[in-house]
Amino acid sequence: MRVVIQRVSHASVTIGGVCKSAIREGLMILVGIEEADTREDADWLCKKVLNLRIFDDENGVMNRSVIDVNGEILVVSQFTLMASTKKGNRPSYIRAAGHQTAVPLYEYFCNELSIGLGKEVGTGEFGADMKVELLNNGPVTICMDTKNKE
Template identity: 45%
Template sequence: MRAVLQRVKKSVVKVEGKSVGSIGKGLLVFLGIERIDTNSDLEWLVDKLPRVRCFEDDAGRMNRNLEETGGEVMVISQFTLFGSLRKGTRPSFNRAADPEQAIPLYEEFVERLSTTLGKPVATGIFGAEMEISAVNDGPVTLVIDTKNRDF
């Protein structure tokens, strides 16, 4: 699994012009699921994400996490995180999981993250054309990859 985290002041996701999810201050998470991902990847990421210290403390240092700030989370499925440009300029998505595999993992990720945080996690609609707006805070953008944990 690969997640791109953006610290935001607010974010909204729309499908067909209608808002289907929104958050205030927190993290906008773009989640890509790879063909070789398993429940262990999901568990590792659900454990890691709430503890990422990317929010500023009183001294202006990034020392606070979602749990400490009460921040909200929005998770958007994004298979393009596993796009490859290795053989040219048109991306190949061979590494991205098919919907049959990705949807259950995505839904389980959202459910477990919500349980861990003790509040609902906003989402888009898997596979839909989405319009995502975000007011970045910082900006702060981080990438987490369950197969490359040193990333």
């Protein structure tokens, strides 16, 4: 699994002109899933995301987690994170998981984040044409891949 995490002042996802989810201060997470990914990968990412100290403390030092600041999380599936650009100029998405693998793992990831956060996590809609809007705070952007966790 691969994620792009952005610390945001606010974020939202709109589908067909209707706002599906919106958050205030917290994390906007784009997630890409490949066939080899498992619940173990999702569990590892959840722990890292929930405890990632990228919010300022009282001294202006990034020393607080999304839990510490009572922040919110918005998760949007994005198969294009799995793009391969090794050959040519047209990305290949062959590594991206199909719906049978990706949808249950995406839903599991979002559910586990909700449990750990203690509140509902906002989501997009898997496979939909989504319009994502956010105000990156910092800017702070962190990329993680479960294939590089050691």
